[in-house]
Amino acid sequence: MTDVNYSLTGFDLAGGDRHNPAGRAEPRIRVNARAAGALAMGKARLLVLMSAFTLGFGAVGLKLVDATVSFGSKEPGAAQAVARTAPTSRADIVDRNGVLLATSLRTASLYADPLLILDAAEAAQQIATVLPDLDVRQLTADLSSDKRFIWIKRNLTPRQENDVFRLGIPGIGFRNEERRVYPQGALAAHVVGFSGVDNNGLMGIEQAFDSRLKDSGEPLRLSVDVRLQHVLRKELAATVQEFSAIGAAGMVMDVKTGEILAMVSVPDFDPHAPPAPQQEQDTDPRFNRNTLGVYEMGSTFKIFNTAMALESGRVRMNDMFDATRPIRIGRFTISDFHPENKWMDVADVFKHSSNIGSVKMAMELGPTAQKEFMGKLGFLKPASLELPERGWPMVPNPWREVNMMTISFGHGMSVSPAHLLTAVGGVVNGGIMHPATLLKRDKPADIPGTRIISEKTSDQMRRLMRLVVTEGTATKADAPGYIVGGKTGTADKVKGRSYAGNARISSFAGAFPMTDPRYAIYVMVDEPKGTKKTYGYATGGWVAAPTIGAIVSQIGPLLGVKPQDATRPEVMQALAIRPIVPPAHGAQVAAVPASLQTGGDGD
Template sequence: MRRDGPPPVTDLAACRPQTRGSAFGGSTPGGPLHAAVEKGQSRLVFLAAMFSLAFLVIAGRLVDVTLMAGPSEAPRAQAQPRPVETERADIVDRNGTLLATSLPTPSLYANPKVVPDAADAARRLAPILTGTTEAELRTKLQEDRSFVWLKRQLTPRQQHDVIRLGIPGLEFQRDERRIYPQGRLVAHVVGFSGIDHTGLQGVEKTLDNRIRGNREPIELSLDLRVQHVLREELQRTVTEFKAIGAAGLVMDAHTGEVVALVSLPDYDANSPGTANEQTLFNRVTLGVYEMGSVFKVLTAAMALDTGKITLSSGYDASRPIQISRFSISDYKGKNRWLSVPEIIKYSSNIGAAKMAMDVGINQQRAFFEKLGFLKAPQLELPELGFPLVPNPWREINAMTIAFGHGISVTPLHVVAAEAAMVNGGVLRKPTLLKYPYGTHPDGSRVIKAKTSDEIRRLMRLVVTDGSGKKANVPGYLIGGKTGSAEKAAGNGYRRKALLSSFVGAFPMNDPQYVILVMIDEPQGQIQSQGYATGGWVAAPLFGRIVERIAPLVGVAPIDEDSPQIRRDMVVQASAPARSPNAR
C-alpha cells in the first residue's frame, strides 16, 4: 500500500544528533561499517597491483618484440625468419662525402598457421604493402608453413599501419636498407646491392666482401665536386647536340686514381628496378669503340720512342693511300708533305698510317699490348669490356689502327694510356680507391721520359694551332687531341653516326689530370655550323670542364706567355726533310 509521508519512527536512537564520524551510519573501530571499509580498500589495492603487473607484462612484451626480437628467438609455432645480414660499410668519396649507407628498417613476416583468416588479412594488408597484390599475399598466408616473408624493408608508416591492423601471426624483424644519397650522380661507379644485401653492380659488387661487416667507410678516389661538373657538362652537350649518350672520365695523371666517371644515360641507384639495359650500360668501362684520331697521339709516341722518326721527320700526304680495295685519305687534307707535328696538328690519317708502317706491324702490336689494349682494363668494377682486335694483324690493320680504326677499346683504356704519354712515360693501373696523400704507386715504363716531353708539346700544339682550338682556356695550358669516328655497323660504317671525342690533360708543362669526353651520335647544330665532329662538339666541352674543375682541385692559372712556359711548350722541329724514312 502506498504511503504519502515518511515511515514512522520506531527506534528512539535514530532521533539522536549524529556526529561527523558517524555520518555514514557509524564507523567505530571494530564495528561492521569499519570492517566493510577496510575490506573495500584491500580490494582496491589488490586490483591496482594486478593492473600494474599486467601493464608491466604488456610493456615488457612490446619492448621485447620491437627492440629485442632477433633471429635467435623462435616466434610462435616455431616461425623463424632468416638471420639478418651483417650491415654494409658506408661508401664515401675522397673528401668523406657519403655515397652509400645503410639504414635500419623493419621487414614483415607471418606465421600462416596463426593467422586466423588469410583472405581477410590479405585484403587489409594489400593497400599498405605497396608492390604486392592481394592475391600474392593470400597465397603466402595460406601456405602450410610456419614462416613466410610478406614484405622486406618497410617504411615507418607502413610498419605503423600494419601494427594498427592487429592481425595475429604477423611479426617484424630488424632489417637494413641501402641508401644512395647521390642518386644518379655516381650510379655507374657505386652501383647497388640487392634486397639480401649482396652487391649487384659497381663497386658494391666488386668490393662486396670488403664492404660486408666492415665498420670503417670505404674511401673512393672520386671527388663528388668534379663528378658533378663532369655530369652536368656532359648532359648539357647531349641535350644541345641531341646525342644518344655520353661518357666522361677524369684521372690523376700520376697515380691512376679516377676522380670522376660518368656514363649517360644513367639511373637512380635507389630505384634500380626502374633501370633498363641502356641506362645500366657503362660506356666508360664496358663499351668498346673505335676511338678515332685520339690514337694518333699514341702512334706518334710509338714512332718517336723507337727512334724511327723525329719531330723533324715528314711524310707525303699529297694523295690517298691505296691498299687492296681500301683507300686511306685525310679529312680536309693539306695535300702536301707534312712534318710529324703537322700530322698531329692537322690530324692526318695518311701521315699516321705511314708512321705506323715505318715502325712495323709486330712492333705496333707489341706497343699496344704493352699499353694493355689487348685485354680488358683493370678497375674495381665488374662492368669491364674486352677489346676487339684484329687477328691476324695485317698491314691494312696496322695502317687503320694508327688513326683509331680497326681496333675497339674502352675509353678507360685510352685515358690510362694517355696518362702515361704525358706523365713521363709510366703506365699505372687505374683505381677507384683513394690512395693516401703522397703515395706514388708503381707502374711500368712504356715510353721514354724524353718522348713524353715531346708528346706534351704536340698535344699543346693541337689546342693552340690545330683541330682542338675550342678546348683552349687561358691560364690552364690545355693540350689534347680530337677524335671523330664513324660507328661500325655490320661490315661497314654508319657515316652519319659519329663518336665525337677529345682526350687531353692540363697543365701541359706539368700535367696533373687527364680527361676524356665522348659524345655518342651528336647531331650538327646551327652553333656548330652543322658539324658534329670532335673539334666542334667535344673540344669546347673539354674546355668548360677544365675551367670549372681546376679551382676545385687546386690547379691555379699560370702565365702562358712567360718565357719559361714558352720554352717548355715549343715544338723543336725543323722543316720536314725528304729522308729515307719520310715517305
C-alpha cells in the same frame, strides 16, 4: 601423545594482554602434533602443484611466442634461422674527402604466416591501403598458401611500419633488417653500384669489395671527388641534350697516381631502385660506357701512334710525309677528313689529324712493333680497375699490314675509355703509366708504374697536344689559365658487321696544365647529332672539345690548379714545337697564333 602449547601473538602469559588491562586470562590453544605435520605437508604439496602449473603454462606461453615470432617451417629450422639471424652490417663507402656515398640503416621488413591469416583477401586489401605498390591479387594468393613464412615487403619506412602495425592483422609481423642507402643518389651510380635486399653487392664497388664491406667496419675510401662528379655529370648531361645523343661518358684522372677522380656514364640510374638490365646496351642505364664499353676511338689513337713513332727513333719531329694523295690498299682507300694535299712534318700531321700521315708514320715500324707497343699500353687485355664491369678489347687476329694502317688512326681496334685515359696519363706525365684505380692511394711512394716512353718523347707529345688546342681541331677545348692539351677523335660506330653511316663516337682525350700535367681528362659523346650552331657537324672538335673546356674551367679551381698566363715567355718556350728565338731588347712578345677555324672542323 605430547601436547604442545602455543601462545597467540599479543598475549602476555605472565600478566595478560597489553590490550586487556583487566588482566583476564585468555584461553590457550593446544594443537595436536600429528595435525600440525599434516598441515605442513599440505602446504608443501600445494606449493609443488602451483610450481608445476606455473612451469607448464610458462612453457606453453614460450612455445606460442616462438611460434608467433618464427612461424615454424615445413623445413626444420628454416624459419627460425630467417627470423633470428641478424643481418650482416656493411661498411660505409666514402669519397676521397670523406663524403658519404653508401651507408646502411636499420629498417623493418614485413612478413606473414599464411596459416594464421583469418581472411586472406581482407588482409591483402588492408595491407594494400598502406603499401599501394603491392599486387593485391598476388598478395591474396600468397596469404592463402599453405606456407608458414612469406615476405610481404622488405625495407619499410618508419611510417609504413607504423601504419601496418596499426592495422592489427593477426599473422603478420616485422623483422629488423638493414637497408643500403646512397645519399648522393645517381651521382656515382656506376662507380659505387648497389646491393640487393639481402645485403649482397650486385654491381660496381659494392660487388667488387663485397667481402671487405661485410668483414670490416672501416669505411672504404674511394679516389673519386663528389665535387668533380657533379661538374662532370652536369656538363655531360647538357651535351647529350644539346646534341640529341643517346649517351655520354667522361673521366678525370690524376696522372701522378692513377687515381680516378671522377667517372660518369649517362644515362645513369637511382641505386635505390636499379632498373632491370636491358638487351640494348647503348640505352641501358646500368651500362658503364667508361669501363664495360669498348669502342673504336678514332683520331685520339693518334696520340699513341705518334708517341710510338717518335719513341722508336725511326721518326723525328721534322721528318716529312707525303699527304698529297689517298692511300689505297686492296679494296680500301684511306683519305683525310679535310685534305691538306701537301707534305707534312709530324707536327702538321698531328695538328691537322691527317690519317694519311699517321699511316705513313706507322709504316716506318710495321705491324709487329705496333702490336707490341699496344700491348705495353695495356690495350690487349681488360683495363686494370677495381670494377667487375670491364670489357675485353677487340683486336685483330692476325695483325696484318692493313690492320696496322687503320689502327694508326683509331679504327680496326676497340678499347674502353678507361684504357685510353690510363695510357694518355702515361704519355703526358713523363712516360710512366700508372694503373688506374678507384681507391684513394694513401702512400704515394708505393704507386706502381710502367715506363712506356722516354721523358723526351713525353715532352714532345705534350707540345703536340697543346698545339692541337691552340691551332688545330680542338680550339674550343681551351680553358683560359689552365693550358689544356689533347686530341679530338671521331669514329663511325660498328653495328653488326659494318659501320653505321649515321652513328658516331665524338671524343676528346687530353690533360692539363700541359706545362706540368697533373690531370688527364676524357669525354666521349655517343651518337651526337649536328645542330645549326655547329653547321651540322657532330665531330669531336664541335661536340666533345667545348665540353672539355667547360669542365676544366670549373674543376681547375677545385683541384687547386694555379692559373697561368699562356702568353708568358716561359710558358710559350715550354710548349713550343720549335725553339723560340728571344725577341730583341725592348720588343714585345707575340702570342701563339690561334687557329682560324672557329670550331675545329676535323676530328
